[in-house]
Amino acid sequence: MHTVLKLHKNDNVIVALQNLKGGETVNYDNESYEIQHDIEAKHKFVTEDLSVGDHVTMYGVLVGKATQPIKRGAQITTFNLKHESDPYSVEKRQPAPAWTPLDVESWKSKTFNGYHRANGSVGTRNYWLVVPLVFCENRNIMIMKDAFERELGYAQPEIYRNQVRDLLAAFHSGNTEALETITLADPSSEKIKISPTHIFQNVDGIKFLTHETGCGGTNQDTDALCDLFAGMIVNPNVAGVTVLSLGCQKSQIDYLKEQILKRDPLFERPILYFDQQTYGTEHTMMSDAIRETFKGIIEINKQTRQPAPISKLTIGLKCGGSDGFSGISANPAIGHLSDIMVSLGGTTLLAEFPELCGVEQELINRCVDEAKAQKFADLMKEYSDQAAAVGATFDMNPSVGNIKDGLITDAIKSAGAAKKGGNAPVADVLNYTEQPTQGGLHLLCTPGNDVLATTGMAASSATIILFTTGLGTPTGNPVTPTVKISTNNKLAEKMPDIIDFSCGKIITGEETIEQNAESLLNWLIGLANGDYLTKAELLGQDDFIPWKRGVNL
Structure with missing residues (x-):
């Protein structure tokens, strides 16, 4: 396993894949860096001395500006870096080079068993x-x-009612010692067939x-x-x-x-x-x-x-409880899966507009025509202006957990979040609850808020939602199976009751992004068949919140 990773040749930050000790020297791409102080895994250090106002680049895009001098080998934090991103416009659009669909011959014959509708x-x-x-x-x-x-x-299993019932019985019997020992039954975290009851x-x-x-x-x-x-x-x-x-x-x-x-x-x-x-x-x-x-x-x-071809799946792409590995493992993995689906003629939905802040120009360039690029730019500006009007600017998007685990600015978070969209052209841009009318990658205007985004994807016809997380979240949806995908193995082991699939082998070097994505897609076919349920379905995690436009990020 590598100790550190540089994500783009133009970056001036490097990601720690393991905890680094102050004073140690790490080598990367024929360069040596003396680590200035202890740096936890998922965080980043700079590759050069920075002065106040100097730019920090990650994933090849501007993600922040230094607010104080930062020494080579020192960590970027909320104390020495603030959000900064490049301006965008349709006028600056330079259509992306022609994209070559992936070789998906082995996937064309794969099917899932689903419910066919008249449309x-x-x-x-x-x-x-x-x-x-x-x-x-x-x-x-x-x-x-x-x-x-x-x-x-x-109905959900009555394990919680059973515990209360046992506690009540102990109370009535005067057995106060039992009140300290009565616990819940431990449900299995393995895949469970749809209930025969x-x-x-x-x-x-x-x-x-x-x-x-x-x-x-x-x-x-x-x-x-x-x-x-x-x-x-x-x-x-x-x-x-x-x-x-x-x-x-x-x-x-x-x-x-x-x-x-x-x-x-x-x-x-x-x-x-x-x-x-x-x-x-x-x-x-x-x-x-x-x-x-x-x-x-x-x-x-x-x-x-x-039976139906897997191109009939409409897959939502979402991240939440993100960490410093999200843009390295799980998000690129489902980005590759999205490219496979697009190559098959399927439909994917990349949501969370506040988490596209800083990569707008790239996405404008990837839109298949100028009209769609203009719609994306207009929706981004309208949403940003509405949020700012109530004092909620996009740079407020990172949560406490995001920052603690390495996502220091919204632009850093967004640059990693955008990896969920792979490399395919943007076929269309959808406003909240709009329906896709063709195959391909779609940009769907939703907040970054987990439930508001998953609610929006379900309302735009997602039949499966892929939800990456580095910190863990139980989020589910009432009508669309929501697959929780961990960015690291530690999380999958710690929270097996909510995590369905791990991309941790990408971090450890055991699998490539492409191998991990293909394993996930094969697993999704069984899920689409109804052979098993997501952990959120098993928990009855039916989260639903309507979006009041502009109020939420």
Whole structure:
């Protein structure tokens, strides 16, 4: 295993792959560097003496400016470096050299068994979705969730209730010593087949969403909620839908119907609407909603998985809880996987616009035409301006955990995050909840916030989300399996209950980026088949948050 790594020939920083001791000398590319002080793995040191105002370059792009002198071999930190990135514009666009698709002959015959929809899309799951048009219906949603999940076999294992039950028994018996020793059962972290206890074998789950909007906010927010639900409803993983409405809220059923047909004119899946104020009593509406939803589930259970080429997958590309290895291992690995998918004619979605800050010009250059480049530039500026208006500039994007593990500026974080997009041309640029209409790599406008981004990708038809992490996060999505990919082996070993796949062998030198990516793609075929679940699915981690534009990074 190498001790250090320089990511681009023009960089003036080097990444520590292992902990370095102050005073030791490390060699790289026929150069020797005396380390000025202890540097933890994932952090970076400079290759030359820097003065105040000097630029720091990483991944071949500007990522920061020195705020004080930095000696050769010294670490860059938030104390001596601030965010800086190059300006971008469509006027400066220089179309990228022609890209040669990868040799994917061995992948062309590979298929997965999915659920085929009338519009030609193919789902990796067959879900019934239940949504409220306004927060007033959240209670009814949760009542339906408890009833359906428990009776139909989709509820989470009762290990937590069992522990409380055991603690209660000890309390009643006066056994105070037992209160210190009663613990949870330890569930297996291995891949688990879809539960045979489901009553409906071809229904992978019933998903219930709640939120805190739909009325009392701006018209923009309430329309955006319907746009979001429309995107989730047309996702190929959704087979049928129940919509609960109070009636008087701003988010109206008619607008939702309009947005569904706008996204999928051939939409043919069953969708049920229940408006509480037209019913009168809650009891009457809930009785109808439960009965008709149950009948709908019977119908979608008649659907079966059928073979489809893997080019029918729509894959979201996301990182969260990132660390200093993210842009070296996991992000480049799923970037190569994205290039394989694009070469096959498949569709990938690169989200998180605040985490493209500093690499905008490269992406503008990679857009297939000037109109798409202009759309990307306009969306970036609009989002940046809206965020700045509420005091949330893009340079605030790195979290405490990011900084602690080596991502000192937003430009450093972004340069590594952009590696998820591989090298393929940008086929199209999508606003939040817009649908891809062709194959290829797409730039999708979402926040960097984990759940807001995964929610947005699901609403733009992602049927699988690849989520890289160096620190660990349980994030999942109600309708799209979310694969947690660790940047290092230590994390995979430490948090096996949330990590699905490790790219750590890239760091140790046991695998190349290409080998690791191909192993992941083979694993994804089994996931798309429904042969096994992601850890987030096993945990019931159904995270959903609508985006209030400009407020979140």
